[in-house]
Amino acid sequence: LSTNTPTAELQAIDAAHHMHPFTHASQLNAKGARIITRAEGVWLNDSDGNRILDGMAGLWCVNVGYGREELVDAAARQMRELPFYNTFFQTSHVPAIALAQRLAELAPGDLNHVFYAGSGSEANDTNLRLVRTYWAEKGQPQKQWVISRWNAYHGSTVGAGSLGGMKGMHAQGGMPIPGIAYIDQPYWWGEGGDKTPEEFGLERARQLEAKILELGPENVAAFIAEPVQGAGGVIIPPETYWPEIQRIVDQYGILLIADEVISGFGRTGHWFGSQAMGIKPHIMTVAKGLSSGYQPIGASILCDEVAEVVGNCEFNHGYTYSGHPVACAVALENLRILEDEGIVDRVRDETGPYLKERFESLTDHPLVGEARIIGMMGSIALTPDKASRAPFAAEAGTAGYITRERCFNNNLIMRHVGDRMIISPPLVIAKSEIDTLIERAWKSLDEAHAKLKDEGLM
Numbered sequence: 001l002s003t004n005t006p007t008a009e010l011q012a013i014d015a016a017h018h019m020h021p022f023t024h025a026s027q028l029n030a031k032g033a034r035i036i037t038r039a040e041g042v043w044l045n046d047s048d049g050n051r052i053l054d055g056m057a058g059l060w061c062v063n064v065g066y067g068r069e070e071l072v073d074a075a076a077r078q079m080r081e082l083p084f085y086n087t088f089f090q091t092s093h094v095p096a097i098a099l100a101q102r103l104a105e106l107a108p109g110d111l112n113h114v115f116y117a118g119s120g121s122e123a124n125d126t127n128l129r130l131v132r133t134y135w136a137e138k139g140q141p142q143k144q145w146v147i148s149r150w151n152a153y154h155g156s157t158v159g160a161g162s163l164g165g166m167k168g169m170h171a172q173g174g175m176p177i178p179g180i181a182y183i184d185q186p187y188w189w190g191e192g193g194d195k196t197p198e199e200f201g202l203e204r205a206r207q208l209e210a211k212i213l214e215l216g217p218e219n220v221a222a223f224i225a226e227p228v229q230g231a232g233g234v235i236i237p238p239e240t241y242w243p244e245i246q247r248i249v250d251q252y253g254i255l256l257i258a259d260e261v262i263s264g265f266g267r268t269g270h271w272f273g274s275q276a277m278g279i280k281p282h283i284m285t286v287a288k289g290l291s292s293g294y295q296p297i298g299a300s301i302l303c304d305e306v307a308e309v310v311g312n313c314e315f316n317h318g319y320t321y322s323g324h325p326v327a328c329a330v331a332l333e334n335l336r337i338l339e340d341e342g343i344v345d346r347v348r349d350e351t352g353p354y355l356k357e358r359f360e361s362l363t364d365h366p367l368v369g370e371a372r373i374i375g376m377m378g379s380i381a382l383t384p385d386k387a388s389r390a391p392f393a394a395e396a397g398t399a400g401y402i403t404r405e406r407c408f409n410n411n412l413i414m415r416h417v418g419d420r421m422i423i424s425p426p427l428v429i430a431k432s433e434i435d436t437l438i439e440r441a442w443k444s445l446d447e448a449h450a451k452l453k454d455e456g457l458m
């Protein structure tokens with residue numbers, strides 16, 4: 001098989017042998033998967049010769065864009081030098097050491113210690129065991145509860161899936177595991193009613209204080225949250241939310257875990273979303289943009305105090321590919337590219353503001369109720385009535401699905417979450433490519449609008 005194999009043949013074999021994540025297999029197999037064959041910059045090619053603008057940077061991860069030869073060379077060089085060794089039994093290796101040092105330099109405050117994983121889910125599983133071990137080592141073994149939010153996404157392993165608040169995931173396979181509590185998300189558009197965003201942000205943040213008091217502060221280990229929810233629909237919290245959360249975690253002495261898997265490494269126009277939101281986490285989860293997706297890698301970055309306490313015991317946890325040398329070497333080169341090409345600064349000062357201006361112009365479209373973006377992660381809310389923020393008469397997600405299909409047909413990748421459309425392009429997207437993205441989005445919205453009206457769905 002190769003990229004020259006006819007699409008139908010690839011689709012048939014894919015349907016026969018390949019199970020896709022988060023997919024209704026029989027529905028996909030009835031129509032066949034779209035086969036992506038090559039990619040360059042922000043552009044994908046599929047097996048039918050279409051050239052597609054990747055408005056999602058793969059899965060929020062290809063921050064430096066596709067086709068970066070430096071990353072290929074870093075992987076090849078490391079494969080030749082040391083393709084694998086573990087860091088379990090009193091051993092280490094240069095890529096793991098060098099990347100840990102670089103992450104300690106980049107991470108804010110005293111987040112100076114790196115526990116490696118192969119993915120964001122695995123890193124959040126690490127965090128769940130870390131924070132419980134931390135309190136046990138401090139002589140408070142009952143301090144075990146972790147509080148999260150409904151509609152948060154922290155991964156798909158049993159631990160991370162339980163830390164997440166997606167009820168559709170919990171329903172499959174007996175999640176959540178014990179010891180995790182949930183509060184509501186700061187989603188003003190969908191849940192704010194007639195409150196101002198400011199009032200709503202405080203109200204939702206104060207649910208954390210209420211939950212801590214309900215469980216007993218002496219029993220609560222940590223609060224985990226994405227600075228900006230990603231897979232939940234790019235939910236940028238009201239300005240009042242995070243300062244109040246920070247006050248509460250400080251007041252009750254619980255650990256703050258910032259899940260930066262999406263918001264990390266320039267996505268928000270800052271190196272980390274915690275900086276954009278002005279919060280001080282004890283632990284940050286990272287993955288995705290760490291390697292720009294060229295290699296699977298994740299990590300937990302710990303503050304000095306947590307690392308010191310957990311370092312006083314044998315922490316019985318870790319993965320075969322924790323600190324995989326090739327993944328670390330590629331991640332290190334990826335961070336060099338981000339730094340040397342000033343990509344994060346350009347997102348903050350030039351292309352991010354340009355994208356914001358163009359993206360927010362979509363609110364002029366009759367289907368679009370609000371357009372919110374921070375750096376290069378943004379979402380638009382589709383609605384039949386902007387003033388009332390009304391949902392569609394059709395089942396939630398119908399308008400989103402129709403719009404996503406129109407985008408696909410217009411050779412633009414935009415993800416939908418319910419009736420919100422999301423963009424998260426590679427951070428290297430040029431202004432001219434931003435114009436193309438917006439043009440294709442607008443055209444797709446027009447087509448979706450016509451279809452929704454034809455079908456009496458609005």
Ligand SMILES: Cc1ncc(COP(=O)(O)O)c(CNc2cccc(C(=O)O)c2)c1O
Nearest residue numbers: 119120121153154155230231259261262287
């Ligand atoms: C905030 C956050 N935390 C953890 C994970 C899990 O990372 P891994 O997938 O590497 O285990 C994620 C991943 N986020 C993610 C993964 C796959 C699809 C989508 C989507 O929005 O369609 C989002 C994430 O967004």
